Amino acid sequence: MVSLNVNGTVHQLDVPSDMPVLWVLRDVLGMTGTKFGCGMALCGACTVQLDGQAIRSCVTPVSAAAGKVITTIEAIGNTPAGKKVQAAWIALDVPQCGYCQSGQIMSASALLASHAHPTDADIDAAMAGNICRCGTYGRIRTAIKRAAQDAPIGGKGATR
């Protein structure tokens, strides 16, 4: 049995320890907001947060999440950074097909939680792993900056 904390709920799961978090979320827990894109940590569609860090769930074995907290798109709106990011995404109508946007929002929320006022270079570094085939990059960049302006979030990046 594997113990997994997802969005504050602890699940006891009978799955192989090497099973990626992505498939546990989607196919075992039925949480389909986290998306499958490449299976090789190349596209970022599967991004979730592990103790607040953006990780690619398609290559993260469930054993690596033991004792830690997974946050997914279904609950990111409960965090201060995630709430601002979602609001900015809505304000700018960022998504098109939307399939990559769960991962984009998870990466952007992790960025803002650690860098309250990210530079363009910070945004590039944090978001380069998240592919969008609809080409929403410009709106994502603007939305991150807008979310950052929207009152302080805190974090070490605030003084940069």
Add this chain to the structure above:
Amino acid sequence: MTTVSRREFVTVLAATGGGLLLGYRVAGAQRAALAATASPSPSFAPNAFIRIGPDGGITLIMPQVEMGQGVYTSMSMLLAEEFEVAPGQIRLEHAPPDDKLYANPFFGEQMTGASSSVRAFYEPLRRAGATARAMLVAAAAASWNVDPASCRARKGVVTHTSSGRTLTYGALAAKAAALPVPDKVALKDPKHFTLIGTPAKRLDTPSKVNGTAQYGIDVRLPGMLIATVAASPVLGGKVAGVDDQKAKAVPGVRQVVRLDDAVAVVADHMWAAKQGLAALAIRWEDGPNAKLSTADVVQGLANASETAGVTARKDGDPVSALAGAAKKVEAVYESPFLAHVTMEPMNCTVHVRKDGCEVWTCSQVLSRAQATAAEVTGFPREKVVVHNHVLGGGFGRRLEVDYVTQAVRIAKQVDAPVKVVWAREEDVQHDVYRPYYYDRIAAGLDPSGRPVAWTHRIVGPAIVARYTPHFFKDGRDIDAVNGAKQLVYDIPAIQIEHVRHEEPVLNTGFWRGVGVTHNNFVIESFIDELAAAATQDPVAFRRAMLGKSPRALAVLDLATKEARWGKPLPRGRGHGVAFLYSDWDSYLAQVAEVEVTGSGDVRVHRIVCAVDCGQIVNPEIVKAQIESGVVYGISAALWGEVTLKDGRVEQSNFHNYRVLRMNEAPPIEVHLVRNGEAPGGIGEPGTAVTAAALSNAIYAATGKRLRKLPLQPGLAIAAR
């Protein structure tokens, strides 16, 4: 936006319609436990697009599918403008497969593609909205015993203007339903539009920022199994043998399904299915394509380019004009096979039962999905229920139903609902690719440098002949020559030909702009070559040939002004321009600012687009579509290339099928021209106009003319 089951809608149609729709009702009843909502017949359903339920809820049924292009918002705006409801009052529903009710008027079947949705539905949906509104107003007027002309409808409420009495649409629905549907209704004068032309918020955004939007891949059903599949790595190959002993030993694997050309592993979850597939030992019989490489394809196209094709346009006497020209310029251009690589990999969920078949997927051609499931199962179409979802990208890939066909073939052997999900590798290696095109182009200049002759021979397959044979007449493929045939430049002698040449080593089909995307690269690059041959500025050279097309001139002038064309740029940088017109009936001009580094790497610094797409339904969606098209176009122009070796596609995932990322994406400015012309398409032009603008900018930056896509490898070779 709430997307609900279409069950209740289906029920009413079944009650009033024929046997075809009865099948939906039966199937709907079977899956009552799964239906999101189940309510009695609507009070009012004057046409296929509008329904008012007994609770007064207003539902709009979307004839076109949402794949990111904003069509659920724009279609709703067309309906709501004339129906007089506010976006907040409506909920949306995916249309079921039905060519009779939901055919795209351009194609005569249910199809979302070819940048056609707004063009095709601009009037029909407004008319549907106006008809429904007229009936509700008539019902209100009858209730009050007043003249309908003394009533007005706004935001789902009819008001008798002099007395101030009001009735909601919900309250009027039952009464309106008893009225005859009027034959003629007046549509609004565009100057009275309150919604069309405004940057209304997208209706699909909220569900796409919190993970609740349901894509095909998100389907979950009781007892559902998950499968992943390996098809023959060589097109036309077959399964010669399978050793599945190790695969069946993987915990969670339930079944191995063998088809003649593919093997699928069915499991409790995708992880087990993937591991099971990796553990299979499959012997393939590769078939006739086993030894073929890209070079063989190109050789075949080059040979075909020496033969005459079907003439799509002929003005004047191009042969004589070319022979008599002061200067002759000739070139060969090549455009590679391209994969679509939608973010949502191909997938389809199917439950084949004794009495029917149910399919959950996302498709640009829902009725074709139904038809293929019917064909594979042998059930009549009314026994095949298809549920559509929002699409995690289309780009033409989901105009094909190969993944539906395959999933149904697999599901026929599985005694449960089964979701077939392609790994990304399968998606890249079994796409229906943008064809390889080979173009011969020539022009003659007079002593002043003005073009007097233009010949363009396009060599490639006829996708239309396969896909919509009824549109393939006299050997003419309207798509292959799209964007070439409509050449706007004022040249007295023009010949455009298409040499149909099929290379059945890969399946080929539509890819965001297809014909136009490849033709525009050739034409606009070659126009730049002519400007250079005439030692003229590329913009001035184009302007001199656009005097008869004010809309073309306007976008060219707007884009070059905003981009500050002619402004000196740092060393290593250049501006490139491209202009686009095609059957989409939109005019675009783009200026790209590009840097080529010392090591030959291309950096795109800025893109400026000017767009005249006639009547704009939603300017923010138009801008977003151009931004989207440009990014898709940059990826393809710089790096996009599917190559073959030993009959196998060499690319497999994002590491070797490179696409543009955030850190590489330039700022994109979109400037819109506002006018009252008929709406033009905007989903594909941004992609189509980008390759030439980039190529021309690279030429300006380096003096190197690249005639083969993708550009980046060509530049690296040229830099050596």
